[in-house]
Amino acid sequence: MSTVYITDCHIHTNYSSDSDAPMEEMILSAIQKGCDEIAFTDHVDFDERYDFTDYAVYMPVIYELAEKYKNDITVTFGVEIGLESLWADKINALTQKFPFDFIIGSSHAVCTKDLYFDRNEFFSGKTKTEAYNTYWDEMLKNIGACRDFCVYGHLDFVSRYGTYDDNTLRYEDYADKIDAVLKALIENGKGIEINTSGFRYGINTVYPSIDILNRYKQLGGEIVTIGSDAHFVKDVADHIGCAYDMLFEAGYSHITVFRHRKPKFIKL
Numbered sequence: 626m627s628t629v630y631i632t633d634c635h636i637h638t639n640y641s642s643d644s645d646a647p648m649e650e651m652i653l654s655a656i657q658k659g660c661d662e663i664a665f666t667d668h669v670d671f672d673e674r675y676d677f678t679d680y681a682v683y684m685p686v687i688y689e690l691a692e693k694y695k696n697d698i699t700v701t702f703g704v705e706i707g708l709e710s711l712w713a714d715k716i717n718a719l720t721q722k723f724p725f726d727f728i729i730g731s732s733h734a735v736c737t738k739d740l741y742f743d744r745n746e747f748f749s750g751k752t753k754t755e756a757y758n759t760y761w762d763e764m765l766k767n768i769g770a771c772r773d774f775c776v777y778g779h780l781d782f783v784s785r786y787g788t789y790d791d792n793t794l795r796y797e798d799y800a801d802k803i804d805a806v807l808k809a810l811i812e813n814g815k816g817i818e819i820n821t822s823g824f825r826y827g828i829n830t831v832y833p834s835i836d837i838l839n840r841y842k843q844l845g846g847e848i849v850t851i852g853s854d855a856h857f858v859k860d861v862a863d864h865i866g867c868a869y870d871m872l873f874e875a876g877y878s879h880i881t882v883f884r885h886r887k888p889k890f891i892k893l
Contacts (some may be wrong), residue, residue, distance in 0.1 A: 628729075631662075633663045633855070633862045634662075634664040634666070634703065634851060634852045634882060635666050635729060635850075636664065637780065638651055643771040646857055648687070648690060649859060651665075654859075656694065660862055661699065662699040665701075666727065669704055669747065670704045670734075671707065671709070672734060685721070701726040704725050704729070706719070707731055707734060708774065710769070710771070711737070713770035715807065717772060717773060724885070725886065727886055728886065730767065731779060732764050735783070736759065744787075757799060761802035764806050765802075769809070777806075777810060777818070779833070780806070781794045781832050781837065782835060785826055785832075807837075807841050816848025816849055817846065817848070817849055818887065819849060820854050822860075824863065832857055835875065836869055838872075842877065850882065872893065
């Protein structure tokens with residue numbers, strides 16, 4: 626029997642505007658799939674096209690279910706925030722107001738253009754190099770402006786929505802930009818996640834690529850979480866084993882979970 630501590634630290638429920646999955650069903654799926662710990666990370670984006678989570682309703686539900694299933698699984702209170710430097714004051718106020726255990730910061734929009742809703746507007750008239758360089762530059766601004774997140778989510782997310790014949794994002798093509806981002810994360814005590822949703826979006830691997838994961842470690846990074854980015858019950862813990870394999874391949878000796886926004890390292 627495996628003794629690996631299995632975590633899925635990126636799960637959405639019907640409290641996110643893009644999911645209809647009941648929270649309790651997500652927990653039961655995680656237990657069935659052998660997870661030891663999960664984090665609910667429902668969306669907060671300040672774009673008006675997204676619904677905003679009502680935490681007065683949300684928090685009691687999480688805490689009640691965490692208590693109900695505490696003998697079977699650890700459930701923590703997280704959030705995924707769409708980071709944009711122009712919203713920094715609102716983001717920082719939110720993170721100070723609520724007792725999140727874990728905060729994923731993600732780039733869902735670049736220069737106010739949502740990569741899903743506004744993809745044609747953002748990518749139009751730009752070469753892939755120009756668009757991707759802008760993405761990394763904006764991420765660096767976000768890291769400086771938004772102080773309270775724990776890990777940066779799906780670092781090379783921009784490649785999911787590119788409108789090019791080949792959307793592949795190769796580390797070597799943007800090494801200087803990516804290194805600047807990774808160094809800023811490390812200097813600010815922030816981590817990265819291995820996000821397995823790429824297997825569901827046709828790239829047959831994780832975000833970020835193994836090259837970026839390797840480089841983060843080479844630069845001294847230690848904080849790495851694992852998440853499925855599930856929005857449906859069937860996707861809880863999806864391809865989590867591949868993420869663990871990547872950690873081993875990159876030479877990591879531990880995974881990371883969070884309590885009260887403090888990293889807890891668990892030996893692999």
